[in-house]
Amino acid sequence: MSMSEKIKTKIQKYSRTLFFLLAWILLLGIVIQVSLAGFAVFVDGGIWQKHRALVNIIEFIPPFMFILGLIGRIPKLYTSLSVVLFFFINFQYYTTYRWLGAIHAAFTLVIFIISLYVAWASYRIVVKGKKEKYDNREFPITS
Numbered sequence: 565m566s567m568s569e570k571i572k573t574k575i576q577k578y579s580r581t582l583f584f585l586l587a588w589i590l591l592l593g594i595v596i597q598v599s600l601a602g603f604a605v606f607v608d609g610g611i612w613q614k615h616r617a618l619v620n621i622i623e624f625i626p627p628f629m630f631i632l633g634l635i636g637r638i639p640k641l642y643t644s645l646s647v648v649l650f651f652f653i654n655f656q657y658y659t660t661y662r663w664l665g666a667i668h669a670a671f672t673l674v675i676f677i678i679s680l681y682v683a684w685a686s687y688r689i690v691v692k693g694k695k696e697k698y699d700n701r702e703f704p705i706t707s
Contacts (some may be wrong), residue, residue, distance in 0.1 A: 575636075576635065576636045576637055577636075579632045579636030580632075580637075580686075580689065582632050583632040583636055583638055584686040584687065586625050587679070587686040588686075589622075590622055590625045590649070590679050591679045593618060593622035596618060597672070601615055626646045626650035627650055629643075629646035630643055630647050639685075639689070641685075642682050642686065642689075645681070645682050649675065649678055652671070652675050652678070655671070656672070
């Protein structure tokens with residue numbers, strides 16, 4: 565293996581690891597967002613500011629995941645889903661008004677499920693090293 569191939573392999577390994585970390589941080593951020601919304605509704609309305617502030621941080625995680633997925637050669641499905649997550653999270657801004665508020669809460673569940681799917685797949689790829697199974701379009705949670 566030449567020196568450039570070794571460097572390329574290390575870059576891919578680090579990119580995959582960062583993709584894995586960001587996927588789980590995003591999932592944690594979504595869980596915290598839901599918790600903050602619940603606290604704001606049932607405990608203290610002042611928590612809405614924290615809810616709004618946190619989304620300004622987590623909304624930029626999926627674009628970084630996309631870039632790292634390309635560099636780390638993460639399967640296209642999961643790299644593409646990071647773009648979908650970015651658009652879905654930004655779509656949430658339009659669902660905070662009037663009757664769309666119900667969609668806002670329900671759509672959060674969709675974002676959570678996609679985020680969980682990507683995070684779990686990244687765990688299987690990075691920690692367990694089972695990338696080859698995903699290239700055959702096998703569902704990652706079943707095996």
